Amino acid sequence: MxxxxxxxxxxxxxxxxxxxxxxxxxxxxxxxxxxxxxxxxxxxxxxxxxxxxxxxxxxxxxxxxxxxGAVDMVYRKADGRRRFSVSGDAIGALLGERxxxxxxxxxxxxxxxxxxxxxxxxxxxxxxxxxxxxxxxxxxxxxxxxxxxxxxxxxxxxxxxxxxxxxxxxxxxxRDLGHVVAATTLDHLPEGAGERAFTTVTRVGGIFMIANLGPDRTAAFFTYGTPDPAAELAKGPWRALADAYRDITWAAPGLIASMPADNVYFDSVSxxxxxxxxxxxxxxxxxxxxxxxxxxxxxxxxxxxxxxxxxxxxxxxxxxxxxxxxxxxxxxxxxxxxxxxxxxxNTGSHAPAGRLDLLKRDLPLRLAAFPPVTRWLRRHLRLH
Ligand SMILES: Cc1cc2nc3c(=O)[nH]c(=O)nc-3n(C[C@H](O)[C@H](O)[C@H](O)COP(=O)(O)OP(=O)(O)OC[C@H]3O[C@@H](n4cnc5c(N)ncnc54)[C@H](O)[C@@H]3O)c2cc1C
Missing domain, CATH: 3.50.50.60 (FAD/NAD(P)-binding domain)
Incomplete structure (x- = not known):
């Protein structure tokens, strides 16, 4: 039957x-x-x-x-200047073969x-x-x-x-975790965003990232902390993101303004x-x-x-x-x-609440970029 x-x-x-x-x-x-x-x-x-x-x-x-495959991670300041980067090799070691x-x-x-x-x-x-x-x-x-x-x-x-x-x-x-998230796919790679790379601006309060996984595969991603996620959602993604990311002058303003309504994920992190x-x-x-x-x-x-x-x-x-x-x-x-x-x-590593969180987030990534550490990770670390 x-x-x-x-x-x-x-x-x-x-x-x-x-x-x-x-x-x-x-x-x-x-x-x-x-x-x-x-x-x-x-x-x-x-x-x-x-x-x-x-x-x-x-x-x-x-x-x-x-x-x-593993992609590079590039970190930029709010105005687009480069902070540091971690090669795909080091990230690959963290990801493991499976x-x-x-x-x-x-x-x-x-x-x-x-x-x-x-x-x-x-x-x-x-x-x-x-x-x-x-x-x-x-x-x-x-x-x-x-x-x-x-x-x-x-x-x-x-x-x-x-x-x-x-x-x-x-x-x-x-259970709301005091953050909102927005994500959208892009039909172009904004200037300054790396190919096959996650290009990220991290600062206290939240992050903005452009991820490119090859031709026609680009996404932008925002997450930030807020005491009142419902109030942020009520504003809609354009106004909420424009307010929360007004200090980020690299790539974000144009991208937020041009997000198509039928292609934005915008919700509380719950x-x-x-x-x-x-x-x-x-x-x-x-x-x-x-x-x-x-x-x-x-x-x-x-x-x-x-x-x-x-x-x-x-x-x-x-x-x-x-x-x-x-x-x-x-x-x-x-x-x-x-x-x-x-x-x-992990809320602190995605949207650092203060300078200490920011440091805690950056330090392992900077370390992983150091070639001897990358080699060690590749040899010894199989997370899965
Ligand atoms: C920004 C972001 C990054 C993420 N990164 C990762 C990651 O790195 N690794 C990972 O493993 N996971 C990640 N996740 C989580 C992952 O995407 C989800 O947990 C996963 O896709 C499972 O979703 P789901 O199918 O349960 O729900 P959904 O994807 O929400 O699907 C639910 C479906 O039900 C439909 N639906 C809703 N209501 C009704 C209704 N009343 N009647 C009929 N249909 C309905 C919706 O339209 C939708 O198609 C991430 C999530 C987000 C938002």
């Missing part, structure tokens, strides 16, 4: 779940609110649990094709290609209600359709509708801390369940690794979905807890 699953969200978590469940003989259907694929994004370091899962799920070759530098859209693309034609994706559809009993779960959509399935996966991100409908309001689970990730036949996956934030640099890895582990647990308990979900959660909790703690600790 075919087993049906409804997956809400066609981000990395949702597509990874669709692929894994399809590989195990399930018939998943994906519901995505956006009218078309969301392939854009920011630069992502992909390693650890997700890397192993991608290998086993067969998408590693597609990811490796998109991997750019780590990839990608755009978010590269992971989305590899997953999408793996499920295309096999798993239906309903774009422009969203969820309005969920009901469940021992027989199954029913997802009502905004066009009036009701989908019936054995399992519903809420992979709909930080502001999950599934979580709100089944587990309660977002405020109960969201974790989701939930005491359970499943309720009967409904399970949360990825940022919807445990958002670790960009400060942990591990959300896509956990999304892919979590999806694989979910499929494996369902395989071990084919007749008892709630038991599978409990076992899956117990397996993932320790790592998620560790990564969330890391995300909270």
């Amino acid at each position: 075919t087993r049906r699953a409804v997956i809400v969200g066609a981000g990395i978590a949702g597509l990874a779940a669709a692929l894994k469940l399809h590989q195990q003989g399930w018939e998943p259907v994906v519901i995505e609110r956006a009218p078309a694929r969301r392939s854009g994004g920011y630069v992502v370091v992909f390693h650890g649990r997700g890397y192993g899962a991608a290998e086993r799920m067969g998408i590693l070759p597609a990811l490796r094709e998109r991997h750019v 780590g990839l530098t990608l755009m978010r859209g590269d992971i989305e693309g590899a997953l999408y290609e793996a499920v295309a034609g096999k798993v239906p994706i309903r774009f422009g559809a969203t969820l309005t209600a969920v009901t469940q009993d021992e027989e199954g779960v029913r997802a009502a959509l905004d066009d009036g359709t009701v989908l019936e399935a054995e399992l519903l996966v809420g992979a709909d991100g930080l502001h999950s509708k599934v979580r709100e409908l089944v587990f309660g309001p977002e405020e109960r689970y969201r 974790q989701i801390v939930a005491d359970r990730w499943s309720d009967g036949r409904v399970v949360l996956l990825g940022d919807a369940a445990w958002c670790v934030t960009l400060f942990a640099g591990y959300g896509s890895s956990l999304a892919v690794g979590g999806a694989e582990a979910l499929g494996n647990a369902l395989n071990r308990h084919p007749d008892d979905i709630p038991a599978a979900l409990r076992e899956w959660e117990a397996e993932l909790r320790p790592e998620v807890g560790k990564r969330q703690a890391m995300g909270r600790r």
Whole structure:
């Protein structure tokens, strides 16, 4: 008998779940609110649990094709003058062999290609209600359709509708880390930004970075500390960024002014801390369940690794979905807890709160650039 699953969200978590469940003989259907694929994004370091899962799920070759290798890191002052740089060699030593530098859209693309034609994706559809009993779960959509399935996966991100409908309001689970983040892809490389490099202006309060991973693969990224993230979001990205980065005269002003409305990610940096990730036949996956934030640099890895582990647990308990979900959660909790703690600790290195944070951030990078240290790192340090 075919087993049906409804997956809400066609981000990395949702597509990874669709692929894994399809590989195990399930018939998943994906519901995505956006009218078309969301392939854009920011630069992502992909390693650890997700890397192993991608290998086993067969998408590693597609990811490796998109991997750019280690990139240089160039640090500039607010007016564009060069401070120091770290070569890709040193960064490569830190990343290890089982780590990839990608755009978010590269992971989305590899997953999408793996499920295309096999798993239906309903774009422009969203969820309005969920009901469940021992027989199954029913997802009502905004066009009036009701989908019936054995399992519903809420992979709909930080502001999950599934979580709100089944587990309660977002405020109960969201922990703001006192920062906002903006990211956008660029169709050109601003003057002074390095090719195959992360060019960064770091100063007390926040950072601004232009990342280039090759032709047509450039993204800009901003994150800064604020006592009131909601007030910043209310201003909209153009005014908020123009205010927060008015001291940065290199590249930022023109770039902020020309950001297209349909290509800006702008949100508070928030974790989701939930005491359970499943309720009967409904399970949360990825940022919807445990958002670790960009400060942990591990959300896509956990999304892919979590999806694989979910499929494996369902395989071990084919007749008892709630038991599978409990076992899956117990397996993932320790790592998620560790990564969330890391995300909270790392706020200072992404948006230094004072001069000491700035020094703590710069010192290891400057050291890694020193050739004997680079060689030592390459020989001895395998992080993954
Ligand atoms: C700037 C930045 C840098 C990052 N860097 C890294 C990194 O270096 N390494 C790393 O591993 N991770 C990184 N991450 C985190 C990583 O990108 C995410 O954790 C990961 O992509 C998992 O996201 P997701 O699929 O759970 O959620 P999302 O990407 O938010 O996807 C959710 C999907 O659900 C859809 N949706 C939402 N609501 C509904 C609804 N009601 N109905 C239907 N569909 C809906 C959305 O349109 C979206 O497509 C970074 C994140 C950011 C913002």
